[in-house]
Ligand SMILES: Nc1ncnc2c1ncn2[C@@H]1O[C@H](COP(=O)(O)OP(=O)(O)OP(=O)(O)O)[C@@H](O)[C@H]1O
């Protein structure tokens with residue numbers, strides 16, 4: 001052994017130092033081995049979205065449940081960053097840039113897709129081909145119309161719409177007539193995602209046709225008493241959050257001037273523009289109610305059709321007929337108002353990892369291979385985890401999501417017993433068409449819900465506790481005025 005620097009006369013100090021160094025190396029080796037055993041979830045979100053979601057809290061929650069959450073650098077070789085069991089992403093902006101011809105974005109999308117193609121064991125939330133369906137509004141609306149619950153049962157639909165590619169008012173009127181689009185109508189961008197997509201207009205008559213710039217979508221305006229229902233889907237669960245929305249307008253043609261607005265000014269929890277005047281002439285009981293059964297069927301239908309597990313559906317209810325209308329579908333929305341988003345997201349990821357875990361119980365990068373080398377599809381009755389969290393634990397998660405330094409330890413004690421469900425996850429995104437059996441706490445009042453204190457606005461959700469519990473729908477209340485119950 002070479003001369004030891006700093007050899008103390010006793011030699012004890014040095015041997016202690018050696019022991020200490022060996023212990024450190026042993027610990028590092030054990031940590032590396034543990035990490036090698038831990039599943040790795042990669043993610044890519046824009047900096048803005050990552051900060052808005054406080055995604056570092058989700059990373060902490062994953063870490064406390066033995067899952068490594070790794071931020072993917074699209075500029076570097078993904079092979080050097082993986083292997084990933086699951087990848088979470090919102091690449092909509094990149095996809096849009098690539099589709100609009102941006103060479104750099106095209107290259108990044110191609111590299112990402114080729115990684116995914118060469119790693120069938122990696123579950124993508126959500127598959128790029130599925131997300132692309134939601135980038136074009138008309139395509140989204142067509143997709144809604146093709147759902148069985150719309151086509152056959154007419155329980156829900158999307159308001160009459162037409163793609164306007166011409167700036168000739170007469171041609172516009174003809175196209176509107178063909179598709180039964182009526183005045184007033186909402187004029188929206190064809191592109192459904194990205195900051196530019198939220199600029200809109202309400203057109204009240206033929207004179208207003210000169211105010212819009214095709215290509216765009218004209219969609220009949222539905223009076224809905226200024227209440228928007230945001231349905232946030234996370235794997236096998238969905239959460240309904242009420243939001244302010246556009247006020248009612250007189251039906252039919254008028255010479256009212258075109259109103260221009262940004263959707264983020266009228267449908268956020270804190271929106272309080274002159275366009276948001278809520279019709280207070282009706283009591284909550286008189287107001288048209290959201291049907292939990294219709295929502296559940298819609299969610300199931302969209303999960304099947306989209307093959308996605310992280311999306312949002314915007315629903316308004318016609319104040320006259322009570323008919324439900326889907327006006328928007330979003331990939332990986334903001335989940336604002338869903339206090340237990342992170343626990344639900346973790347549960348979904350854990351369910352995917354569990355459903356694809358090799359029989360020896362050790363998570364490796366290798367997947368079960370059938371003799372012909374195909375991936376073993378998850379079997380029926382695959383386990384998913386039923387979240388038995390008590391509201392206060394979910395509140396902790398909510399607090400975690402809103403506080404930078406909060407620990408998610410309160411959730412680490414969560415026992416996630418397993419339930420089998422008669423459903424089969426989709427191939428790659430892992431979502432299933434089954435309904436969740438999410439416990440619904442009777443929050444009193446007209447709506448059953450975890451009273452989720454948020455920064456603002458509470459509407460009592462107009463869903464009966466029994467109905468909501470029946471379908472496992474989580475209804476969130478958001479405070480009407482001022483602060484939620486915890487003063488936030
Ligand atoms: N057909 C309609 N009838 C009545 N109001 C509508 C209609 N379409 C949209 N709105 C109103 O305009 C708002 C924005 O519409 P939409 O959800 O299509 O925009 P968006 O920018 O895609 O929204 P998001 O913020 O969810 O991305 C809705 O929240 C609702 O208040």
Ligand SMILES: O=P(O)(O)O[C@H]1[C@H](O)[C@H](O)[C@H](OP(=O)(O)O)[C@@H](OP(=O)(O)O)[C@@H]1O
Pocket residue numbers: 048049052090092192193194195197230267268312330331332333334335336
């Ligand atoms: O209040 P929500 O969660 O509905 O707001 C979403 C919005 O619905 C869209 O999903 C936005 O995505 P884009 O359409 O791509 O702009 C979300 O923006 P993001 O930056 O969070 O993705 C809003 O949060």
